Amino acid sequence: MQRYLLRRFLFSLFAIWATATLTFFFIRALPGDPVTTMVGNEGDPANIEKIKNRLGLNRPIPVQYFFYLKSIVKLDFGDSIYLRLPVIDQIKTAIPRSLSLAFVSFVIAILIGIPAGIISATRRYSIWDHGATLIAFLGLAMPGFWLGVLLILVFGVWLGLLPVFGYMPLFDKDGVHFWAWFSRLILPAIATGTGSAAILARQTRSAMLETLSQDYIRTAYAKGLQEHVVIWRHAFRNSLIPVITVMGIILALLLNGVVIIEVVFAINGLGRLLVNSILGRDYPIVQGVILLTAVLFILANFIVDILYAFVNPRIRYTD
């Protein structure tokens, strides 16, 4: 177990290093340099040289690479080209927004997906099962950003029930503002979480069907247990393991969705920051957000690996 975790941990470090290195060389391999982007094509050559010297772009590539790795370890990604603010500060304000959205989406995906899967499995081939299957298919095929647009149209514009733009923090110095936070997140979270809910529903359904056909379920019925006891205490718990194995996919899907849904709902999280800086060619931010996203994903996968090891004894004991 410890050896397994250590190996996964070392691999995670290696993956972060590899991503950082690839980003460094990709950006430098491109035609055009960031300084020209900063000052424009008509910039004074002397000025360009001065800026290049200040940013260290005249040093040999290996030296630049060394300083680049050093600055990453210190979480220093330089300053944004347009706002002239440290990239890390902008990332710091963006992170809680993206995490809030991902968290609420996750809760929604679980609250919709798992019960839908259980109902489908216990009332197989009923109208409920067919309905849930159809909705799951649609949920997988529907682009999240389009669902977001429809939700804005229906709940924001036609019904006027919920705010459709922006973000409010959950805490500030005046206390907790749950509703202000939640009401702005609920629609984007539905748009982000629907695809994951669909996957969870399909996975729960097949896992439950598998478990319900086992002998010990028949034994449980045979000894006169009530249906809800059999389903909840015997079948559901044992169906959870295959469901946990799709958590990695769910996590990826959610973070995927967050990028695009933040733009639809004008939430200034990591995704919107990345998209805006790509469009504005603000390379220090692009580089910083890419690296940070990479670290987030690798960290998330590491956590999922640890969860597997706890759930699945085979991984725990083999090495």
Place this chain on the structure above:
Amino acid sequence: MSQESQAALEADLGLSRRNRRGFKIYARRYSRDKRAMFGLVVLILFVLAAGYTQIAELDAKWDIGIVSNIPYDPQIQGFELLEGPTLGHPFGTDNLGRDVLSRLISGARVSMIVGLFGLTLAGLVGIPLGVLAAYYGGWVDMIVMRYIDIQWAFPNFIIAVMLVGIFGLGLQNVIFAIFLAYIDDFARVIRGMVLAIKEEDYILASRALGVTDARLMIKHIFPNALPPVIVLSSVFFAAAILLESGLTFLGLGVSPLTPTWGSVLNDARPFFSSAWWLATFPGLVIMMVVLSTNFVGDALRDLNDVREYDSSVTGA
């Protein structure tokens, strides 16, 4: 064995006839699946839409005059701004008076090109990587697997956004992004298949006959590992369409002047509250095509399982 004697042998055994009958059974079984038939019809419409320009050209050349007489061009601006669906404009018009249906038809082309080219390239690189890794094992496998593991940690959409972030916008870059994003998916699937096939007796037999590694991989292992990859390609294709539409919706895709499914939706964002048709039809089109691809993929998968099962029972 020479080709003629092979053909004679096949004729003797009635192999070619049985194959044709096999196809008929295959087609009949497929046509019984309602979802799969629905998917097939939608996909045919999609292919026709993607080839619309070529079809219209042929139509004009042969003077048939059905398609080329359709009056709309995706770029022509009319005087009917933001008009709801009518007979003349079944999906309405946008804020510049352009016909939404025409724009969606020409967007099909971009989705098709990006999906086909991106995935073909990814398959051309990913499949050999996976075959080599599984066949040779050892350090080759280790290097390929480390690479796959790293890329696997990132969702394909994030990879595509990052690559566009680094390389810039444009059709080639979107294709390139999809190409890179799907290499690991192809490599992973085929590697698993080859690992299983490698242990089969007929591989051992071929090796005993002195077949070279390259021939073994190309002639014996690769064709047998291919069916699941083809089935999965349909899933990848659906995902690539979603990915492309997502990128163009963010403005990170092909040039903003080219109409695509994502960009039609993106361009219309300021007008959603007054023009519901701009918000609904582009998304509906994306959803239908993705749904249909999934249906067809599911049907192919089921058919393939059945065929393998049948051959194992009746074969030998």
